[in-house]
Amino acid sequence: xxxxxxxxxxxxxxxxxxxxxxxxxxxxxxxxxxxxxxxxxxxxxxxxxxxxxxxxxxxxxxxxxxxxxxxxxxxxxxxxxxxxxxxxxxxxxxxxxxxxxxxxxxxxxxxxxxxxxxxxxxxxxxxxxxxxxxxxxxxxxxxxxxxxxxxxxxxxxxxxxxxxxxxxxxxxxxxxxxxxxxxxxxxxxxxxxxxxxxxxxxxxxxxxxxxxxxxxxxxxxxxxxxxxxxxxxxxxxxxxxxxxxxxxxxxxxxxxxxxxxxxxxxxxxxxxxxxxxxxxxxxxxxxxxxxxxxxxxxxxxxxxxxxxxxxxxxxxxxxxxxxxxxxxxxxxxxxxxxxxxxxxxxxxxxxxxxxxxxxxxxxxxxxxxxxxxxxxxxxxxxxxxxxxxxxxxxxxxxxxxxxxxxxxxxxxxxxxxxxxxxxxxxxxxxxxxxxxxxxxxxxxxxxxxxxxxxxxxxxxxxxxxxxxxxxxxxxxxxxxxxxxxxxxxxxxxxxx
Amino acid sequence: xxxxxxxxxxxxxxxxxxxxxxxxxxxxxxxxxxxxxxxxxxxxxxxxxxxxxxxxxxxxxxxxxxxxxxxxxxxxxxxxxxxxxxxxxxxxxxxxxxxxxxxxxxxxxxxxxxxxxxxxxxxxxxxxxxxxxxxxxxxxxxxxxxxxxxxxxxxxxxxxxxxxxxxxxxxxxxxxxxxxxxxxxxxxxxxxxxxxxxxxxxxxxxxxxxxxxxxxxxxxxxxxxxxxxxxxxxxxxxxxxxxxxxxxxxxxxxxxxxxxxxxxxxxxxxxxxxxxxxxxxxxxxxxxxxxxxxxxxxxxxxxxxxxxxxxxxxxxxxxxxxxxxxxxxxxxxxxxxxxxxxxxxxxxxxxxxxxxxxxxxxxxxxxxxxxxxxxxxxxxxxxxxxxxxxxxxxxxxxxxxxxxxxxxxxxxxxxxxxxxxxxxxxxxxxxxxxxxxxxxxxxxxxxxxxxxxxxxxxxxxxxxxxxxxxxxxxxxxxxxxxxxxxxxxxxxxxxx
Numbered sequence: 006x007x008x009x010x011x012x013x014x015x016x017x018x019x020x021x022x023x024x025x026x027x028x029x030x031x032x033x034x035x036x037x038x039x040x041x042x043x044x045x046x047x048x049x050x051x052x053x054x055x056x057x058x059x060x061x062x063x064x065x066x067x068x069x070x071x072x073x074x075x076x077x078x079x080x081x082x083x084x085x086x087x088x089x090x091x092x093x094x095x096x097x098x099x100x101x102x103x104x105x106x107x108x109x110x111x112x113x114x115x116x117x118x119x120x121x122x123x124x125x126x127x128x129x130x131x132x133x134x135x136x137x138x139x140x141x142x143x144x145x146x147x148x149x150x151x152x153x154x155x156x157x158x159x160x161x162x163x164x165x166x167x168x169x170x171x172x173x174x175x176x177x178x179x180x181x182x183x184x185x186x187x188x189x190x191x192x193x194x195x196x197x198x199x200x201x202x203x204x205x206x207x208x209x210x211x212x213x214x215x216x217x218x219x220x221x222x223x224x225x226x227x228x229x230x231x232x233x234x235x236x237x238x239x240x241x242x243x244x245x246x247x248x249x250x251x252x253x254x255x256x257x258x259x260x261x262x263x264x265x266x267x268x269x270x271x272x273x274x275x276x277x278x279x280x281x282x283x284x285x286x287x288x289x290x291x292x293x294x295x296x297x298x299x300x301x302x303x304x305x306x307x308x309x310x311x312x313x314x315x316x317x318x319x320x321x322x323x324x325x326x327x328x329x330x331x332x333x334x335x336x337x338x339x340x341x342x343x344x345x346x347x348x349x350x351x352x353x354x355x356x357x358x359x360x361x362x363x364x365x366x367x368x369x370x371x372x373x374x375x376x377x378x379x380x381x382x383x384x385x386x387x388x389x390x391x392x393x394x395x396x397x398x399x400x401x402x403x404x405x406x407x408x409x410x411x412x413x414x415x416x417x418x419x420x421x422x423x424x425x426x427x428x429x430x431x432x433x434x435x436x437x438x439x440x441x442x443x444x445x446x447x448x449x450x451x452x453x454x455x456x457x458x459x460x461x462x463x464x465x466x467x468x469x470x471x472x473x474x475x476x477x478x479x480x481x482x483x484x485x486x487x488x489x490x491x492x493x494x495x496x497x498x499x500x501x
Numbered sequence: 502x503x504x505x506x507x508x509x510x511x512x513x514x515x516x517x518x519x520x521x522x523x524x525x526x527x528x529x530x531x532x533x534x535x536x537x538x539x540x541x542x543x544x545x546x547x548x549x550x551x552x553x554x555x556x557x558x559x560x561x562x563x564x565x566x567x568x569x570x571x572x573x574x575x576x577x578x579x580x581x582x583x584x585x586x587x588x589x590x591x592x593x594x595x596x597x598x599x600x601x602x603x604x605x606x607x608x609x610x611x612x613x614x615x616x617x618x619x620x621x622x623x624x625x626x627x628x629x630x631x632x633x634x635x636x637x638x639x640x641x642x643x644x645x646x647x648x649x650x651x652x653x654x655x656x657x658x659x660x661x662x663x664x665x666x667x668x669x670x671x672x673x674x675x676x677x678x679x680x681x682x683x684x685x686x687x688x689x690x691x692x693x694x695x696x697x698x699x700x701x702x703x704x705x706x707x708x709x710x711x712x713x714x715x716x717x718x719x720x721x722x723x724x725x726x727x728x729x730x731x732x733x734x735x736x737x738x739x740x741x742x743x744x745x746x747x748x749x750x751x752x753x754x755x756x757x758x759x760x761x762x763x764x765x766x767x768x769x770x771x772x773x774x775x776x777x778x779x780x781x782x783x784x785x786x787x788x789x790x791x792x793x794x795x796x797x798x799x800x801x802x803x804x805x806x807x808x809x810x811x812x813x814x815x816x817x818x819x820x821x822x823x824x825x826x827x828x829x830x831x832x833x834x835x836x837x838x839x840x841x842x843x844x845x846x847x848x849x850x851x852x853x854x855x856x857x858x859x860x861x862x863x864x865x866x867x868x869x870x871x872x873x874x875x876x877x878x879x880x881x882x883x884x885x886x887x888x889x890x891x892x893x894x895x896x897x898x899x900x901x902x903x904x905x906x907x908x909x910x911x912x913x914x915x916x917x918x919x920x921x922x923x924x925x926x927x928x929x930x931x932x933x934x935x936x937x938x939x940x941x942x943x944x945x946x947x948x949x950x951x952x953x954x955x956x957x958x959x960x961x962x963x964x965x966x967x968x969x970x971x972x973x974x975x976x977x978x979x980x981x982x983x984x985x986x987x988x989x990x991x992x993x994x995x996x997x
């Protein structure tokens with residue numbers, strides 16, 4: 006067996022590389038020395054959304070929650086708000102992290118909802134979700150430890166303030182003995198067997214060569230390691246996610262409003278609104294084949310009543326790498342893929358990649374079996390996130406969206422078609438391995454967007470209709486009163 | 502709507518189907534009938550089960566004590582594999598895992614490291630189930646018991662004929678129509694090719710909307726009438742026959758586990774029931790004559806067989822589709838892997854749960870059946886790979902049979918998994934694999950595949966800390982075993 010990995014170099018460029026460097030030192034302490042090429046960050050986002058899995062991730066990295074919330078001014082969020090997905094004037098809905106309703110007589114709740122819809126129920130699926138109702142009322146309360154309490158069903162993710170978090174991880178990296186090199190990647194020296202021997206970095210003092218047993222590209226897409234040095238292509242997914250540009254506005258927040266996350270479908274593209282305690286970030290995502298950059302800037306500047314100079318323009322390349330671990334190199338973050346920050350963010354994929362890499366970290370410098378396993382799982386995750394996000398385009402009412410109408414709609418995979426077909430015919434979501442979304446989240450998304458299946462669980466027919474109706478009314482009442490009693494996020498903070 | 506469901510065949514599969522579908526009564530006019538020939542015997546193999554059967558029973562409202570009483574059942578903590586790795590060796594595959602999860606990592610990952618310094622260590626020493634089994638002890642843990650004992654998971658050894666009888670009474674009592682008669686013809690619709698009716702020898706014609714083929718290996722509907730081809734797995738699973746014979750209970754203690762003892766061209770089972778012992782010798786007809794196999798069975802039984810041994814011929818494999826048109830095959834008619842890990846009854850149960858979720862109508866049949874076939878094939882493929890691993894991963898090469906098994910080509914899905922484990926000590930964990938990580942580890946390590954390396958991520962505790970940790974778990978197990986009653990006494994109290 007070849008010698009172990011003792012020396013690892015991260016091509017950084019912001020938060021991802023810093024988090025990765027910290028996690029590696031934490032897991033392997035002094036048996037692994039870590040270099041980090043700390044390049045200037047591109048397309049800096051101010052607010053980062055993360056699903057509930059991030060709570061466990063930060064815990065495992067000993068990052069206390071009160072540091073994120075109290076010191077950094079980050080926020081919690083309970084559900085993603087989707088606006089106008091079914092066309093202008095259509096009802097908005099929330100995609101909650103926890104399953105709505107309660108299981109009744111061992112049958113899943115959403116079948117009762119489908120059943121009730123067939124009886125003419127005039128309630129949204131949101132009304133059965135404490136997460137969604139709290140999000141709608143802009144309330145927050147952490148999950149209760151008491152299993153019997155309705156509040157124990159709450160599940161939250163974070164909207165993080167990127168700047169203080171990056172500073173925190175930079176300080177923590179230095180503290181953990183990561184060798185931080187300020188510089189910019191220039192090129193890689195590739196050995197005969199195709200593995201990377203060293204990278205050439207331009208620093209203030211000239212150029213320097215950094216060698217290593219293993220290299221990780223966390224540069225946010227600014228480094229060309231995988232394409233040119235390793236010959237691993239980046240596969241475009243623009244047919245599935247037909248956008249290529251973004252415009253961002255970041256504002257200081259004055260309102261008392263709770264942190265939130267919303268995705269709004271508009272005629273020209275998507276408006277994504279993310280806010281923490283003190284910042285608000287608005288991203289307009291569009292397809293430059295239908296709107297020029299100048300008209301997009303004009304449209305957004307006028308719409309938000311801000312000067313064009315305050316808007317940051319960036320390009321998007323929806324897609325993913327053909328392979329994520331090749332030889333002695335790994336890519337994560339935007340170097341690995343960008344499937345948009347919709348219901349699952351790029352940041353969440355990075356956290357999952359870090360944990361997976363550490364778990365699979367090989368003995369021996371090259372381990373094809375481990376790389377194959379890493380790639381297999383990562384590929385499946387990207388498949389499912391792509392499916393989920395391309396489904397959002399598909400659910401979006403094409404007739405009102407110019408950029409979708411003119412492109413003839415977006416492409417969806419046979420997997421999404423199967424999901425839609427089985428949901429329509431049986432109210433079920435087929436099982437797929439390594440799906441980052443729970444079945445409940447797929448159900449919430451489809452029901453929220455108004456896709457009502459033709460059939461429901463056949464065993465419901467034996468249950469008394471008046472009993473079901475009574476149970477459902479009770480649920481709505483409980484959820485309404487529980488969410489009403491919860492404090493607003495800001496009030497909750499004050500109680501701490 | 503499709504309302505009349507016809508079950509063809511009255512063995513274990515047929516009556517399990519009838520009992521499950523009797524839940525539909527009182528719901529929008531479903532009716533279920535079962536056609537059974539009094540002249541055709543049932544195979545009735547499958548006397549050993551795996552843990553999920555208790556969930557199935559409780560979903561039918563069957564009390565565990567009544568079930569054990571009626572089926573003359575005993576409890577099963579796992580399987581002892583004798584002479585599989587090499588002659589004069591044995592290991593235990595227990596239900597329930599090994600020691601505790603630590604730092605988010607399963608116990609076996611730490612054991613793989615510890616084993617490097619303690620090469621004679623047996624991972625089975627860290628299983629409470631194995632410890633109880635070897636001392637003929639058993640109990641069903643309740644919530645007040647310590648964490649170690651709570652790890653005990655059980656299945657049953659049952660008289661499958663009595664189980665079918667029990668379910669028959671239950672089904673008929675709940676309104677399933679029981680028609681006695683021999684099927685002489687399966688009538689198909691001339692244009693659609695769908696099954697329209699079963700023609701019985703006595704002249705009766707049993708019509709229905711949806712048909713469940715439980716006719717055993719003959720597969721009268723799916724195989725013969727609908728001509729769905731059979732995919733044979735005989736190049737990987739070479740055993741194709743079994744002699745089965747009961748023998749009297751002779752041991753003073755009742756063993757709470759199945760024994761599987763490898764022989765020159767297959768293996769022999771021993772399944773203890775309350776009133777007798779089930780025995781069977783599984784072998785490959787390519788490597789062993791029927792006569793010789795019969796002698797081998799009889800010589801391996803304690804005491805004399807209670808009846809003349811019965812020969813069962815089979816071919817491991819599956820139908821290309823288990824659900825075609827308006828016909829679903831359940832049990833042996835849909836395929837058969839082999840009895841090694843007692844999965845036959847489980848596959849019946851799994852198919853029935855899925856059927857209830859996907860009960861078709863003429864509109865949804867196509868989508869639902871596609872999904873059913875895909876999900877079932879996934880599940881069965883995982884089980885198939887697990888069984889193949891028992892034959893392929895071995896040190897035995899002492900007979901032509903074992904020589905073949907050790908050197909046969911195996912499916913890619915399995916070879917990838919074995920390579921990853923061999924090289925890196927990592928198990929590809931797929932969430933829809935019936936056999937979880939601890940089952941795979943038990944069997945792979947038990948069969949002699951000890952990984953070359955372990956994961957660097959478990960390098961953290963010092964050698965002394967790890968020694969102490971392992972010692973602690975061992976003594977907790979020793980302490981806990983003494984608190985568990987003898988299986989024989991426990992059953993007496995349990996059935997009353």
